[in-house]
Amino acid sequence: MLKRSLSCCASAIVAVMLTSLGPACAQSWPDRPVTVIVPSPAGDGSDIAARLINEKLRVALGQPFVVENRPGAGGVIGSAAAAKSAPDGYTFIMGNAGSHGINAAIYANIPYDVMRDFVPVSLVYRAPNIFIASQKLPVSSMSELIAYAKANPGKLSFASGGAGSSAHMSTEYLKALTGIEATHVPYRGAGPALNDIVSGQVEFMAVNLPPAIGLVKSGQIKPLAVTTLKRTPVLPDVPTVDESGVRGFETVAWFGLLAPSGVPQTIVERLHGEIAKACAAKDVQEKLAVLGGETVCNTPAEFRDYLAADIARWKDVAAKASIKIQAP
Known part of the structure; x- marks a missing residue:
């Protein structure tokens, strides 16, 4: 009984010490x-x-x-x-x-x-993701991309900054909703993927807007649609995927x-x-x-x-x- 009481007291003392150390830890952090x-x-x-x-x-x-x-x-x-x-x-x-x-x-x-x-x-x-295309691809809108993909099944490739990224999943979601076919080419990040879009090594991709916006504004890549239900103020003329005919699409x-x-x-x-x-x-x-x-x-x-x-x-x-x- 005495042993159990001492154990309980010790536990209580430790708990009090840890509680009292919390604010002090926060005050000294980071050192x-x-x-x-x-x-x-x-x-x-x-x-x-x-x-x-x-x-x-x-x-x-x-x-x-x-x-x-x-x-x-x-x-x-x-x-x-x-x-x-x-x-x-x-x-x-x-x-x-x-x-x-x-x-x-x-x-x-x-x-x-x-x-x-x-x-x-x-x-x-x-931030929105944005669907973009190489200047070499003969499309200028999301509806044109979908039509081109359906007319050329399996011939298109799309890049991403990595398997499982929101940009990759945005394209997989688009494929599932529209029935288009395209081959996934994953990269180790958006930077190298965007480089190959610019050079035309890959035809299109969805990508986080921040790393892509400079290339869009300089005309090195073509913006097709943003993935949010509302347009982004920074690119007001670029429609949403929903507006482009894929109703309810949002990532x-x-x-x-x-x-x-x-x-x-x-x-x-x-x-x-x-x-x-x-x-x-x-x-x-x-x-x-x-x-x-x-x-x-x-x-x-x-x-x-x-x-x-x-x-x-x-x-x-x-x-x-x-x-x-x-x-x-």
């Missing part, structure tokens, strides 16, 4: 550089989001926030590394719709569970910061507060607006609900369209 894993190459949407926010966090918190690009397998490689990292507030990940939405919906055996292994900090921004690219499960809640709350300030900064909003994105910066609880809803939506899309992707 060394913080790593933000980006599960895609430099120049992709997650990379753009991380670098914009990191600079604000560096100034606000007095320590470098360093991007570590870990691309591969549609975001699985970087996400797995983040999930296994120490939950001490010194490793985070700028996840996206592919790495933390689609992958959780379409793969049965990825080495992490989004809802179990990550703590949402804040959604940062959202959205999003980017948000997450921590490995077990990170102190006080650190999550402090970091979320600083991200909210960063998102409210005029220069951040202007830079994202030019790229076709919009800042969101919701609460950790709201981001968790958003993640759950996004995974459920992609599961529904995959089931309806019979989309299956081989696990990496």
